[in-house]
Amino acid sequence: MIDASATPVPAKGPRARITAVTSGKGGVGKTFMAANLAAALSRRGERVLVLDADLGLANLDVVLNLHPKITLHDVFTGKRELEDAILPAPGGFSVLLAGSGLVEYSRLTPEVREQLLGVIEKVAPRFDRILLDTGAGISDVVLYAVSLADEVMVVATPEPTSLTDAYATIKVLASQQQRRVIKLVVNQTSRMAEGRVIRAQLQQVVDRYVSNGTDTPLKLELLGDVPMDNAVREAVQKRQLLLETIPGCEAAKAVGAIADKLIA
Ligand SMILES: Nc1ncnc2c1ncn2[C@@H]1O[C@H](COP(=O)(O)OP(=O)(O)OP(=O)(O)O)[C@@H](O)[C@H]1O
Numbered sequence: 662m663i664d665a666s667a668t669p670v671p672a673k674g675p676r677a678r679i680t681a682v683t684s685g686k687g688g689v690g691k692t693f694m695a696a697n698l699a700a701a702l703s704r705r706g707e708r709v710l711v712l713d714a715d716l717g718l719a720n721l722d723v724v725l726n727l728h729p730k731i732t733l734h735d736v737f738t739g740k741r742e743l744e745d746a747i748l749p750a751p752g753g754f755s756v757l758l759a760g761s762g763l764v765e766y767s768r769l770t771p772e773v774r775e776q777l778l779g780v781i782e783k784v785a786p787r788f789d790r791i792l793l794d795t796g797a798g799i800s801d802v803v804l805y806a807v808s809l810a811d812e813v814m815v816v817a818t819p820e821p822t823s824l825t826d827a828y829a830t831i832k833v834l835a836s837q838q839q840r841r842v843i844k845l846v847v848n849q850t851s852r853m854a855e856g857r858v859i860r861a862q863l864q865q866v867v868d869r870y871v872s873n874g875t876d877t878p879l880k881l882e883l884l885g886d887v888p889m890d891n892a893v894r895e896a897v898q899k900r901q902l903l904l905e906t907i908p909g910c911e912a913a914k915a916v917g918a919i920a921d922k923l924i925a
């Protein structure tokens with residue numbers, strides 16, 4: 662079995678800060694968040710690249726209404742140059758898209774490991790921030806992609822199943838990658854301050870079962886909550902960025918606040 666617990670890539674000169682956007686449960690809003698956060702960060706002056714790290718079941722192209730002729734798969738297999746795969750996205754940022762229905766990326770092979778690391782090392786000096794939009798769960802491929810990031814953002818919704826899976830992910834990241842700070846975004850909230858309550862609940866469980874007995878407790882840092890907002894569904898349906906179509910809606914404002922906090 663391949664060890665997916667590599668330590669984060671060490672910094673060598675000016676390079677992008679790499680932020681992994683991940684989750685325990687699927688469908689909680691990672692791709693929506695990565696795309697719109699990239700647009701918000703770009704507006705704030707960052708040079709941003711979003712890499713679709715859901716290598717075999719990509720969605721970023723769908724959310725952005727892009728129809729890529731060149732994907733990471735072509736780069737990994739040596740058919741195309743990396744340069745040709747970096748595409749401009751509507752929100753003023755760049756993307757590296759992945760393919761869909763590619764079963765070869767359901768396992769972490771030494772080739773996938775080497776190729777993904779190589780691509781990230783090559784692009785990192787050219788951007789201020791790279792967002793890795795990962796698949797859900799704790800597969801080797803997801804954990805490896807997250808291991809390449811300087812910081813991790815776990816997206817969860819208030820549903821009990823999502824929170825259980827978020828906790829499981831956090832626990833694995835703490836033990837396998839020695840993460841001591843994990844950022845949390847609570848998406849699809851329906852009450853004021855729901856994110857704060859959920860962070861406190863998760864932190865309590867983490868303190869009891871993950872940090873217990875260790876000198877370096879794991880801190881969950883709430884980046885913000887994003888309300889359940891029909892505007893999000895509408896934007897995704899139209900394959901447009903929320904920040905461009907309905908910038909004044911509550912969810913868009915919440916994403917902007919998360920961008921500010923991330924930069925701060
Ligand atoms: N704040 C929100 N309010 C309303 N709907 C939302 C919100 N966030 C996400 N959604 C809905 O959830 C759907 C799934 O979102 P998204 O594809 O970003 O999830 P994901 O975590 O990337 O999924 P996967 O695990 O399959 O990669 C979106 O298409 C959108 O309709």
Ligand SMILES: [Mg+2]
Nearest residue numbers: 691692715720
């Ligand atoms: Mg996704």
